[in-house]
Amino acid sequence: MKEAGNILRVLKETKRLLEEGNSHELKKLSDKTIRSATITQDADNVIVAVLVYSLGKIIEREHYREMEGWKEFYGSITKNLSQATQCLEKDNVKTCRVYLGKIRNSLNKISGNLSRYIKDIFKKAEINKAFKLYEHGLSSEKTAEILGISLWDLASYIGQSSLSDASISISMPVSKRIKIAEDIFG
């Protein structure tokens, strides 16, 4: 863990925002974390960014709170976030990772649709964060490697990036590139 201090701050902030039910700020916090992750490429930073973004999405959907298994899942989030924070305060990085992992694993213990919906949120959060890394300037393959996802999953997201339309992303006039293609095909 390259940035234990930063991650500790993020976890504390996450717990507070979660208690306040502030999904908007949680997503902003995730964005900040992914900016650090672009530079450090620290796996823990990426995991935390995905977790925080997912929690923002989960609490945004208020109807989840009425669903079977919500109490158990929410209990697992708060308990494991607290324990992960305490571990990091004692520089126990390894156990901190275990508690963070338990949040996602707790989904396997709840039955019904909620587990499926939230697993889907986590999956989509991974792609969303990968897309952010790409938008921040990393190459698509570097991004896929950091998030451990497939380039195939990333392709459609990259296609939607508004950055492709920005003039800063254009490094050569299209007519010149067409000429290169025509020349090589004779």
Place this chain on the structure above:
Amino acid sequence: MKYLIFDSGPIISLTMNGLLPMIEKLKEVFDGEFIITPSVKSEVIDRPMKIKKYKLEAIQIKNLLDKGIFKLSTKIVPDNKLDQEIKKILKTTNGVIRTKQTGEKIKIIHEGEAACLAFSNLCGADNVIIIDERTTRLLTEAPQNLEKLMERKLHVELDPELSLLKDFRKYKFIRSAELVYIAYKKDLIGIKKDKQLLDALLYGVKFKGSAISSKEIEAIKRMV
């Protein structure tokens, strides 16, 4: 001999658009080889072969490799030589962009993309790299744009050493968008040629990962 060196992105984009037959037809009119490196093979065949969602696509691409439409770079440049060159390229490219405050280097490109550049360096023949993702092209064609983009997005000041890239301006890149344009012009799509088809082809590859702007697409359409 000439080589068209494929990165993973264009193969994925063309496959997802059902355009693999177009690659076969393009190969028939191309006086050279369509190359994939081992890391590209891993990303477009070996890895998706283990993912049920993409297994069919992987089999279709493997079929093109088996038929000789794609040729593995190993047959032209030995893997150990390619690996050495990849390491050199990664050392340079991943040392260019640093943060001003901490001097931390940002690793921006990956082995797969570096392998395309490495093969281009070692093949000893006329070649063009087909790559859809923006970062590798920006890094070599307009590194100052990449620096600006990253500063804007990361909200940190960067201290790039762009002089490291002076030998990187030699690469020639196209995207899957330019490839479908060539196929369209040569009437290799297998559908009656009209402007709607070209529009659909270009936006098809854009929405499956080709970093091309809508303005560029409109410019290409005006060239016909």
